[in-house]
Amino acid sequence: MTIPEILSNEELRQHEFPVVRDKIFLAHAGVCPLPRRVADAIRRYAEQCTLGDQETSLPAFQLQRSRELAARMLQAQPDEIAFVGPTSLALSFVAAGLPVRKNDNILIYLDDYPSNVYPWMALADRGVEVRFLNIREYGRIRPVDVIGQVDEQTKLVALASCHFVAGYRIDLDAIGKTLRERGILFCVDAIQTLGAFPTTVEHIDFLAGDAHKWMLGPCAAGILYVRKSVQEQLAPMAYGWNNVRCPGFVAQEEIVFRPDARRYEAGTHNLLGLVGLHAALELMLEIGIDAVAAELLRKRSLLVTTLQAKDCTVLQADAPTPNASGIVSFHRPGGDMSVLHQRLESANIITSLRTGRAGQRYIRLSPHFYNTDAELQKAIELL
Numbered sequence: 001m002t003i004p005e006i007l008s009n010e011e012l013r014q015h016e017f018p019v020v021r022d023k024i025f026l027a028h029a030g031v032c033p034l035p036r037r038v039a040d041a042i043r044r045y046a047e048q049c050t051l052g053d054q055e056t057s058l059p060a061f062q063l064q065r066s067r068e069l070a071a072r073m074l075q076a077q078p079d080e081i082a083f084v085g086p087t088s089l090a091l092s093f094v095a096a097g098l099p100v101r102k103n104d105n106i107l108i109y110l111d112d113y114p115s116n117v118y119p120w121m122a123l124a125d126r127g128v129e130v131r132f133l134n135i136r137e138y139g140r141i142r143p144v145d146v147i148g149q150v151d152e153q154t155k156l157v158a159l160a161s162c163h164f165v166a167g168y169r170i171d172l173d174a175i176g177k178t179l180r181e182r183g184i185l186f187c188v189d190a191i192q193t194l195g196a197f198p199t200t201v202e203h204i205d206f207l208a209g210d211a212h213k214w215m216l217g218p219c220a221a222g223i224l225y226v227r228k229s230v231q232e233q234l235a236p237m238a239y240g241w242n243n244v245r246c247p248g249f250v251a252q253e254e255i256v257f258r259p260d261a262r263r264y265e266a267g268t269h270n271l272l273g274l275v276g277l278h279a280a281l282e283l284m285l286e287i288g289i290d291a292v293a294a295e296l297l298r299k300r301s302l303l304v305t306t307l308q309a310k311d312c313t314v315l316q317a318d319a320p321t322p323n324a325s326g327i328v329s330f331h332r333p334g335g336d337m338s339v340l341h342q343r344l345e346s347a348n349i350i351t352s353l354r355t356g357r358a359g360q361r362y363i364r365l366s367p368h369f370y371n372t373d374a375e376l377q378k379a380i381e382l383l
Helices: 003-008 010-016 036-049 062-074 087-097 118-126 143-147 172-181 271-287 289-309 337-346 373-381
Strands: 081-085 105-108 129-132 154-160 185-189 206-209 222-226 328-331 352-355 361-365
Touching (some): 003 010, 010 036, 081 087, 081 271, 087 118, 087 206, 154 172, 289 328, 289 373
Parallel strands (some): 105 129, 105 154, 154 185
Antiparallel strands (some): 328 361
């Protein structure tokens, strides 16, 4: 199945993405609707679970296969992939397990999504200096901004691969490569690019991202990537039968963790969620992330041009192509964005309403590859 096939065959589109029958869903940067094949996979597994043990109802090889699919998407190794649930939990695991010393400093961006702010702020209680990145424009983080604000005491830089409102994608390779040369760890909240744009980990040490946005998967079924070479440094923050050696479920006198990223998976998995994640990964890899990215950039160009023609102010409208994303946030000077958001919702056009630190409200549009140009035009007409 390809994007052109989906967009040219309405019967196929409605079958694969049932939400389009009743709604124009333009809020994939929030919480996505499930594609049919993802929902069907969860449904089939749930039905199997009525007949016996939930764990044995899942084929023994599927979790490993899911790790392989996730690793393929990230260009990582399967033994670097852990399934710990939501992004907030994964980032908290990294922050809490990080070996830090008093007077170390961490560089973060205060206007990132709170999940990638609060876990790092909590390190102040351990004597760590938490620095807030200073940049010129909301959400627009350049490599020079990052490199100019680290020093010999910087332990880690934690950033989002794409800003959740401004929609600006950072240069992960340029930032990560320079940080590694300086011996600084790099942690990435990738939830706004996984499933939308190529997001690889060649120059990243830690990465987290849930499936419920662009990957078109269920909530709390996320990926935690931990580079093999730093797994011994990052202490697991939870202990259980699954990540600590206990032959025959008999506790041992010594704590010995699994030798790979499974050391961060303390107990029973969210199996229903992981079944959905597996199906979502298969779908996204079938479509092709490069193809998805190209389609999202095409839609972005259409939206930005049309919105500006209607006297709307679009955040990061001039972002270079390597930094542009599928997120288009805008406001109309003097207009009440909450009223407009409600008007769109009343017409079954689903968008997101977001607010900046200064109080400015924005309508955020985040269409996916299966949205048609006609759907985008109908949304624009209501403006």
